[in-house]
Structures are given as C-alpha cells and as structure tokens.
Amino acid sequence: MIVAKRKPFDEIKDMLKGYKKVLNVGCGTCVAVCLAGGEKEVDVLNAELDMARRLEDNPIEISGFTVERQCDREYLEALDAVVDEYEALLSMACGAGVQFLAERYPKKPVFPAVNTSFIGVNQDVGWYEERCRSCSSCVLGMTGGICPVTMCAKGLYNGPCGGTNNGSCEINKDQPCAWYMIYERLAAQGRLDCIMDVVPPQDWRNQTPRTVIQPGYKKPEAA
C-alpha cells in the first residue's frame, strides 16, 4: 500500500489561515489502512483545527467527507454536489489523490494534509516499512525477492559496496545491507549464478509521468 504521514499540525493550520469554510476530504483506501488519512484521521484533524482556530479568535467551519478512493473518478463524483459550498479543500489522500481532486475542481484551492512517504508493508499496527520504489523494471526475480533499488542506500545493481558492515549498511548499523541479504538468500537457494553477471545500467525513463494500460483495455478517446 501507499504509506503517508500527517503533516505537522502548524503547517496544515498555516496553509488554511486565509480560509473560513473548508472541506477535509479523507481517503478510505491506503492512507486509511496506514492510519494517516481515513475517516477517523479526518475527524481528529478537524477537531484540532476547529479548536485551534477558535483559540485564535478566527473560527473555521470545517467539515469532513471521506471517499472510498480519491484516485478514482467513480468515488470523487459524490463530492460534486457539495464542493461549491466551500472556499477550499483539504485532502488527506496520497499525492495522487490530492492531484486528482485538484484536477476535478480546478477553481478550488486544494491543500495536502499528509506527506506521501512510500509504497510499503505493514510490520505491525502503526509500523510501516518501505519495500518498493516503483522503478518500472522489477529485478526481484534476480535478487531473491529483495529490492536493491529500495533497500540499498545507494540503489546499487551490482552490490554490495565496500561499505557493507557485517550485514549492516554503512549508513546505519540498524539498517540491513540489502546486498548482504540478497547474497545470503540466493546462496541458501543455490542461485548465486543470478548475480554473477554485471547488471547493465538501469533505464530511468520513469522520471516522466507513466501510464499503464492493461492488456485488453485502451485509453478512452476523451477523458
């Protein structure tokens, strides 16, 4: 899932300082699961904003509306009828959701309430770790299911570097060396041949916005 973390309260408050009527739009998918921007977090943030603005003698009328997924038109549609009542929108979705919201209501100022962090896994309640950089050319088959782009601090394709430190990364003893783990796993599987050849330079053309069209589907004529 996509993991996000709520922005510092003062930063959110500052973004909204010129607005008196705001709709906070939550998202019921990834950011709800990682406890950053679902219905509950919308309520908490709204209560905090309400109180802080009252204390400043500058009250704000803030409502909440959590959609199933902000990255999906089908679910955003429900907002069409209410958006006009507000001066601005606050979004607790990931960066994709915020942009989709802003794209749908181009006349409304839209502000992000969370920092989108990474694609990660759930280690425990409230504890998430990054696992994928969505590089668009997955090498996990060759590296024993451990991503060198994400898990190696230098993103090396031909590691480990000279800084590998008894199984840890040179940046931090608590950070495992990705290439040490890759070696250990492949050795245990008898598959070290996977990393004997030099891996050629990566195609980083993922730095322009990417599009995926699944087999059997096509891009609509006019969106």
Add this chain to the structure above:
Amino acid sequence: MKSGSNLEKVLTAGHFAFTGELGPPRGANVEEVRKKAAYLKGKVDAVNITDNQTAMVRMSSWAASLLLIQEGLEPNFQMVCRDRNRLAMQADILGAYAHGIRNMLCLSGDHQQFGDHPQSMGVFDIDSMQLISMVKKMRDEKTFLSGAELDEAPNMFIGAAANPFAEPFEWRVHRLAKKINAGVDFIQTQCIYNMEKFREWIRRANDMGLTEKVYILAGVTPMKSVGMARYMKSKVPGMDVPDEVIKRLQGAGKGKVAAEGIKMACEQIEEFKEMKGVAGVHLMAIEWEHKVPEIAEQANVLPRPQVD
C-alpha cells in the same frame, strides 16, 4: 598499451608499482595542492586524487588532477557515482582525458549521509561496476554509453577498488571477477591490517586466475596513533583492524607510536613485494603526505622506475 600512462607502463614492465594519494582542499587553495604534491613527486608512480571523499565537498578531483599534472606528477582521477549522472560522468571523463589525465578509479562513493551535505540527493544513476564498463566502452568501442559514436576516445587506464574484508567474505573474489568482466585494468584495495584474511583473499584470487587478468595494488595506510587505529576499527565501515595491531601500537611507548605505525606499514610492503598476485602497493597516507618520502625510503621502493 591501453592508455600509455606511467602507472600502466610501470605495471606492464613488471615493476612493483607504488601509488600515493592526495585529498584536494576544502576550498580553492591551490598552494595546498602544490605543497602536498611536492612531497609525493618522484616517490610514487601515480597519485590518487579523491573525489569529495567521505561525502565532504572539496575541490573537484579533475581540477586537482590538472594541478598535479602542472607539477609534473601523474594523477589517478577518482570518480564516484554519488554526485553525477551518466551525462556528467561521460562529459568529465572526456574533459579529463583532453587535459592529459590517463588513469581513473571508478568508485560507488561514500553515502551522502556521512558528509557535510546530508540533505543532498545521492545520484547513483549508475554504480561502480557499470561505470567501469562505461569507461571501457568509451575507450575500446569508441561509443558513449548510449551507443552513439564519440569523436576521439578517452584512452584511460581503468581502476577500481576492492574490499577483501567486507562480509560475505566468500563473495569478495566473485565481486572482483565481476569488476574484471566489466573491464577493469587495475585494482587498489581497501587499507589492509588483517594480513591473514588478505592472504586468503589473494590466494582465492590466484586460484581463480583473476590475478593474471588484473593488476592488484595492496592498500596500505600507516597508523599515526592508537586513537586512529581504534577509530578505524570501530567507526569506519568495511575496515578490519585486528586487536594485535592496536596492541603493538600501544606497546611502542610514548612518542614512538607513529614510527611504529610506519614500521608496520613497511613490513607489510616487504611482504606484498613477495606475495604472488600482488603487483604493487597503494599508499594512503591520510593527511600525512609529508611522511611519504620517509615511508618510501624505509619501504625500499625508491628510486621509482622510469619506463619509456
């Protein structure tokens, strides 16, 4: 000859190579470079010019390399993958060659988190292995990484680093083999203190026939103090300093530790001269350039050979 560099000539002629190192200044202080270079002149075959080592900003390695050429020394231009993408790297390789630089050392680079700009973006567009093959491609195939032809190839003598001590030890020789397959001509190793482990590493490299395909220069850094030895042991990733080394330095007595450190380095150098598979020594006298003449003298590596 691939490059015709002095280092390549010395190694090809079968001499025991002796290279040094010079860290560029944290500023535009040209005199500092000239001063350090003067200590090394005539004492080493080539001088590594570090590239923002430990991720601290310094005078660029190619610029300091040019100053060295002006002083009549041969630089070994270090390039790390941390600070530039493949466009900038290829451009700098061409520029460096155009100005007479003939050796280069391809490195990953210390992580930016260690340095004075931990907020910076680490580039790592390509890694050290891919950098080696890129320079080889530019030299031997006369094309850029993209495959497009280039107008006059940069004929570099291509070097890389190897750390015989980092875990997993079993992987170390295979990683060396990968660098050879990528196209490296010479290797300079991490500073060696654990001789037993190094002997085992070079034995494995000999057994695999690797030392016949690449020149290996053993890395030596004399210990200046007990504190330095302790720091290297506990704080520098990938460094293997056995307790015996620290004990021997401690036993040297007050005021004699540095001399003992130099003596230990010279003993190592004597062993490397006889060691099968070792083609020379890379002396990294960190901020101790003025001691290089003394060390070279004591290690019996002078005068340096003149090969035409």
